[in-house]
Amino acid sequence: MKNLIKSIILLVFLIVGLSTHAQGYDLNDPNLIFKDNKGNIQTREWVSELFKKGSVSVRQKKNTDGKTEMTFNLISKKEVEENKKRESDGIEKLKNTKFPDFNLSTVDGKKVSNKDLEGKIVVFNFWFTTCGPCVTEMPELNKIAEKYKDNKSVMFIAPSFEENEMIKKFLKRKSFDFKIxxxxxxxxxxxxxxxxxxxxxxxxxxxIKEVIYSGENIIEKLDKFLYENI
Incomplete structure (x- = not known):
């Protein structure tokens, strides 16, 4: 059997009494054990297929041998919306506050920090390669980036929690015209x-002036903000 391609997938943890958390994990990590909601051990392929079916919750616990058990379960649209609202309420509070300090690198090795953005309007699109809605909105985002590409007062940046290697593989088959x-x-x-x-x-x-989620007329909102503020 061919070796599995190393990939990172977003796991959304719904932990009783705590807020929702998200983190990237390597599905080939030998210290991870995957289970369905009935306690049956499953394969990496099963996990990947489950994420294609909809939103997934993941509960994790450490075994005595140091391995991490992850139990996966499809969640309803209602649960997704409730979790999204909790997150939205938190991020909405960031409006009119300073964007956090950061010092990162693009996939081609160039440094990017707050200092590079001084005096510019910046559109940050947070995404990852196996996120279906992220990929769906890219053509529209590319149109906005193309429209303002000659305007030096605007920057388009797309942060991903993933490693360079995975992002570069993705960019070989998909075009994303932001600074990745x-x-x-x-x-x-x-x-x-x-x-x-x-x-x-x-x-x-x-x-921070605007926070826009997928499907919220993103192009119209972006274009309106840029037109009014450049």
């Missing part, structure tokens, strides 16, 4: 980002 930034996990945590994609717009002072 890898390994953004800490920045995502600072912002409280749990679901993807989400777009954050900052003004020329680095203040």
């Amino acid at each position: 930034v890898a390994r953004s996990t800490e920045l995502n945590k600072k912002l409280g980002i749990l679901s993807y994609p989400v777009t954050i717009i900052t003004d020329k002072m680095g203040i």
Whole structure:
């Protein structure tokens, strides 16, 4: 059997009494044990297929041998919306506050930090390669990036928590015309980002002005903000 392609998938943890958390995991990690909601051990392929069917919750616990058990379960649209609202309420509080400090690198090795963004309006699109809605909205985002590509007062940045290798493989088959930034996990945590994609717009002072989720007329909102603020 051919070796599995190393991949990272977003796992959404719904932990009783706590807020929702998200983190990237390597499905080939030998220290991970995958189970369905009946306790049956499952394969990596099963996990990948489950994520294609809809939103998934994952509960984790450590075994005595140090391995991590992950139990997967499909969640309803109602649960998804409730979790999204909790997250949205948290991120909405960031409006009119300073965007967090960061120092990251693009997939081609160029450094990007807050200092590089001074005096510019910045459109941040937080995404990852196996996120269906992220990929779906890329053609529209590319249109906006193309429209403003000659305007030096605007920057389009797309942070992903994934590693360079995975992102580069993705970009060989899909076009995304933003400045792609890898390994953004800490920045995502600072912002409280749990679901993807989400777009954050900052003004020329680095203040967060807009938070836009997938499907919320993103192109119209982006175009309107840029037209009114450039």
